[in-house]
Amino acid sequence: MGEALALGLASGPACVASCGPVLVPALLTGDGGLRPNARVLMAFLGARLLGYLVFAVVAWEVGTLAHLEPGPRMTLTGVVNVTLAGVLLWYAYKAKNVCGGNCGDKKLVTIVSSKKSRIPGAAAMGLLTGVSLCPPFVAAGFRAAQLGSVLLALLFFACFFLGTTVWFAPFAGLGCVVRNQAVVTVARMTMVLIALYYLLLGIALLTGRSGYGY
């Protein structure tokens, strides 16, 4: 399992990079303070772990991912991207309520917690980013598929997750960023822009095209 941990630690920056566009604005639209921020982060990471474990079972059951044709892989990624875009747009829309009507205040505002949308939203984002087929993730899938039992495959992915999660710790620091109208509005606009990117990418993949225009 040391191998899984090392693989997770080594590929952590790639995971942070791929989750950053989703996670950073999501955290910035939530409550300020380390504890509320940590709650959203835990929901995100917990769902991401769930995604990893589901993938571990699938990888072990299928035996190897080498037989997964590019077509279905693109379709799967396309569906994930379109769903992620939908979740981001929904999250950005719901975030307008988190200021409790005080967002227009001239002074810094106390953002009223709205966990009803934020925790499930963060969890959905964690799950969807957790099943994206990035190279280190596929490498872990290959290795897990070679293990003797499904429990070992699950343990392998849990250790892989643990290794990558170390890199997510600095995101907790976003709780220290002051929450005011500017920060919340910027974060919401950012989510919309990123959602549009994922939507476009998802549609391109679902229609059988590359995500690259050149």
Add this chain to the structure above:
Amino acid sequence: MATNVGAPRLAAPAPRGMGRSLLLTLPIVLWSLVMFFHPGASVEWRSRAAATVTAVFMTVLFFMMMRTGTTYRWRRWFFVALGLLFPVGFIHGLLVARGSMGIPVEEMIAGRTPFCFMPIPTLILPAAFTRTIAFPGSIASSSHGIAVMVGLWLAITLVIGKGWCSYACFFGGIEEGVSAIPKRAQIRKIDPRWRYGPWAVLLAMVLLSFALFEPAYCMWLCPFKSVTEYVAARNAVGLVQNAIFILLFVGLVIVLPYLTKKRTQCSFFCPFGAFQSIFNKTSIFEIRIDRTRFKSCVVCQNVCPNLSLSKESIARGETLMSCMKCGACVDACPNDAAVWHIKGTDVAVKPERARLMFLYAAWAMAVMFGGSIIAEGIATILHLVA
């Protein structure tokens, strides 16, 4: 919460004497001679003629700033010329070098993509984590190289901060020119929350560039791809990218500046502008509002092309951090309440001295950076017509 954007009402400060104005212009004359006629400069007649015209143009504008005591309208002549002539020289260079404005993927792989300043903020995270520049260009190339552009940007930015967006950016002049065409704004109420747009685009592009390991802004959102270079589309996604470039250019650089008389792309979209705002904290030059002279007329707020003044900021005696130091508010204020200021000194004490110090720094850089681009554009036109 809406900002009223009416027509500017320019005050007329007392003109400076001819001799004194000429004396103050002398350093810029000498600097222009060094920049345009140094020993290594081209001796080809078109280049010489272009350099002469540019040197005279830049010197006359500076002289007029000294003579009239106003800044904005003279700077605007330079800035619009820069915005219009940059694409001329640049596109001509592309057509000569590769026969097309579209960049094929082979050129990118070969690291021959020209580098502009726009992707600088998106390079930081990939460079910090991987010690790699996430841009398909050359670092050491003498023209359009990454190192040259980053060096120039850093030198200019540390001195004049977001003044870059009024004295160095070779894109903003197009929309400034368009915004100057109508006499009155058709759209007068603008929700100030749109001012957060550049920060959102910046955050999205920084995060996406790190995730994709490519300059996401250049690939997806840069309106100025329409007048410089663009993705050589090989499929529907490429066509969508180019359609986005054109729509953003038409909307943000042509239509909205005409309707609002504001620099809408700079104010509501440009991520580099948001990034530059941070450097207003490091620059010693700024615009302040002298509250002892302020009369609640908010002319300064109305004329600001970048919505960098709000009632709250005026009450604090300062501009917002997005101020581009174009001088519109200073020129327009009927009570001389908006003043140039050097940090660490008393507000409204010898503001003209602060203005001169800023203008010498900004104009010297404008001559060096923007002037060379203007000269190249003029030389290209001469090459095409004669």
